[in-house]
Amino acid sequence: MSKKEEIESPVVAVDAVIFTVIENRLNVLLTKIKYGPYAGSWGVPGGRVRMDESLDEAAKRELLEKTGLKNVYLEQLYSFGRVDRDPRARIISVAYFALVDHNKVKLRTTGKYEDIKWLPLKGTGKLAYDHNEIVDYALFRLKNKIKYTNIFYSLLPEKFTLSELQRIYEITLEKKLDKRNFRKKIFSSGLIKEAGVTVGMPHRPSKLYSFRNRKPVFVEMF
Amino acid sequence: MSKKEEIESPVVAVDAVIFTVIENRLNVLLTKIKYGPYAGSWGVPGGRVRMDESLDEAAKRELLEKTGLKNVYLEQLYSFGRVDRDPRARIISVAYFALVDHNKVKLRTTGKYEDIKWLPLKGTGKLAYDHNEIVDYALFRLKNKIKYTNIFYSLLPEKFTLSELQRIYEITLEKKLDKRNFRKKIFSSGLIKEAGVTVGMPHRPSKLYSFRNRKPVFVEMF
DNA sequence: CCAAAAGTGTTGGGGATACACCCATGA
DNA sequence: TCATGGGTGTATCCCCAACACTTTTGG
Numbered sequence: 371m372s373k374k375e376e377i378e379s380p381v382v383a384v385d386a387v388i389f390t391v392i393e394n395r396l397n398v399l400l401t402k403i404k405y406g407p408y409a410g411s412w413g414v415p416g417g418r419v420r421m422d423e424s425l426d427e428a429a430k431r432e433l434l435e436k437t438g439l440k441n442v443y444l445e446q447l448y449s450f451g452r453v454d455r456d457p458r459a460r461i462i463s464v465a466y467f468a469l470v471d472h473n474k475v476k477l478r479t480t481g482k483y484e485d486i487k488w489l490p491l492k493g494t495g496k497l498a499y500d501h502n503e504i505v506d507y508a509l510f511r512l513k514n515k516i517k518y519t520n521i522f523y524s525l526l527p528e529k530f531t532l533s534e535l536q537r538i539y540e541i542t543l544e545k546k547l548d549k550r551n552f553r554k555k556i557f558s559s560g561l562i563k564e565a566g567v568t569v570g571m572p573h574r575p576s577k578l579y580s581f582r583n584r585k586p587v588f589v590e591m592f
Numbered sequence: 593m594s595k596k597e598e599i600e601s602p603v604v605a606v607d608a609v610i611f612t613v614i615e616n617r618l619n620v621l622l623t624k625i626k627y628g629p630y631a632g633s634w635g636v637p638g639g640r641v642r643m644d645e646s647l648d649e650a651a652k653r654e655l656l657e658k659t660g661l662k663n664v665y666l667e668q669l670y671s672f673g674r675v676d677r678d679p680r681a682r683i684i685s686v687a688y689f690a691l692v693d694h695n696k697v698k699l700r701t702t703g704k705y706e707d708i709k710w711l712p713l714k715g716t717g718k719l720a721y722d723h724n725e726i727v728d729y730a731l732f733r734l735k736n737k738i739k740y741t742n743i744f745y746s747l748l749p750e751k752f753t754l755s756e757l758q759r760i761y762e763i764t765l766e767k768k769l770d771k772r773n774f775r776k777k778i779f780s781s782g783l784i785k786e787a788g789v790t791v792g793m794p795h796r797p798s799k800l801y802s803f804r805n806r807k808p809v810f811v812e813m814f
Numbered sequence: 815c816c817a818a819a820a821g822t823g824t825t826g827g828g829g830a831t832a833c834a835c836c837c838a839t840g841a
Numbered sequence: 842t843c844a845t846g847g848g849t850g851t852a853t854c855c856c857c858a859a860c861a862c863t864t865t866t867g868g
Contacts, residue, residue, distance in 0.1 A: 770858070770859070770860085772859090772860085773857075773859085776857095777857095792866095792867080793866070793867075794866070794867040794868065795866055796864060796865035797865070797866065
């Protein structure tokens with residue numbers, strides 16, 4: 371039992387669904403695949419899990435390699451394991467999802483991919499493997515999660531106005547929110563604190579806020 | 593790329609946290625481990641994922657082998673992948689959790705385990721590997737999930753009284769519920785339907801109910 | 815007639831929703 | 842002074858929680 375076993379085993383990979391907001395739309399980071407049956411297709415970035423790293427570490431490494439970012443919101447989503455999800459080999463994908471501020475990202479293509487870029491969530495077309503399913507599920511989880519957490523700390527700049535925050539919520543939830551009620555909820559959640567005011571706008575200056583914590587916090591909100 | 597690769601890869605296993613209620617307490621199905629550094633310890637049942645089965649299929653197979661049951665509530669929980677979680681080998685565990693009616697279960701020990709039995713959730717003591725963490729997380733998810741789903745269809749007999757259902761909720765949530773409010777919520781959820789009455793009790797007969805669906809359904813309740 | 819569990823209605827409070835107007839600034 | 846977005850208060854409704862007594866049966 372303790373010797374090396376010869377039983378074949380599936381390969382383990384992590385895939386990362388990385389969301390950001392660009393021009394009032396949710397975007398996902400996608401890579402163009404160079405080799406194999408899906409060459410030319412777009413898919414979410416991913417890679418094999420090494421023997422000396424945990425799943426979380428593998429996901430962090432993937433995120434760092436592709437975006438240069440650390441310390442962003444990154445959470446395990448689900449593990450996808452259909453037998454035929456990759457026609458070439460038996461691969462189990464442990465999917466993660468992350469939120470980033472795209473202004474902080476310097477995209478870097480590695481040898482494995484032909485290209486890497488942000489694509490609006492609506493209009494990615496058919497993705498490689500089962501990646502449409504993975505992205506859809508990530509979106510579902512995201513929509514739920516923002517109702518009771520502060521995870522947008524990872525998507526917005528350090529300081530932001532309440533209107534900006536509300537816009538992100540509206541984009542993600544795909545519906546308009548009442549400004550007054552939104553403010554009441556956010557304030558009563560205690561998730562944010564004041565952080566100055568804007569200047570130089572052609573209208574009344576707005577207060578700036580920042581999240582009290584840069585780690586996930588759970589509350590009830592919506 | 594398409595040839596067999598020689599890169600070492602973690603082994604993939606599924607572990608199943610199987611809950612039931614016995615004598616007003618939540619119990620978990622545990623197996624006594626025969627070999628290795630945790631020999632003699634108890635842990636949740638699990639096994640390697642085969643090359644020709646999906647993760648879900650592996651979990652179903654595990655459940656069937658240990659309990660003889662099919663078609664019960666079984667859902668993927670989380671994947672655990674710390675490097676040192678098994679001192680002998682690098683093993684990724686995709687954990688599932690299930691709810692069963694223990695009266696329908698015929699426990700069967702397979703060669704791999706010395707013993708298998710139900711143990712009350714409080715008082716399992718220290719389990720093998722990271723199985724305490726896995727069981728704790730499964731319980732957390734269970735407590736949440738019953739607030740907005742019908743998954744107890746899998747734990748109760750086909751027909752049950754509202755008092756029985758309420759008892760299961762109280763045991764799981766570890767708190768008393770108001771009988772009148774409980775009934776209102778359950779009825780308004782539309783999850784159950786009438787299914788006869790009890791007879792031969794030394795008190796007023798109660799109506800019997802059954803779940804409208806034997807597949808997971810989502811509603812808002814608690 | 816007694817024990818045991820089943821079953822049922824009403825009230826009050828708090829949180830959510832809906833809604834419209836004034837404010838401060840730069841140009 | 843005007844255009845632009847920032848910022849605020851209140852009335853209503855509905856849902857939830859709290860609460861106690863009557864009903865039906867077997868023994």
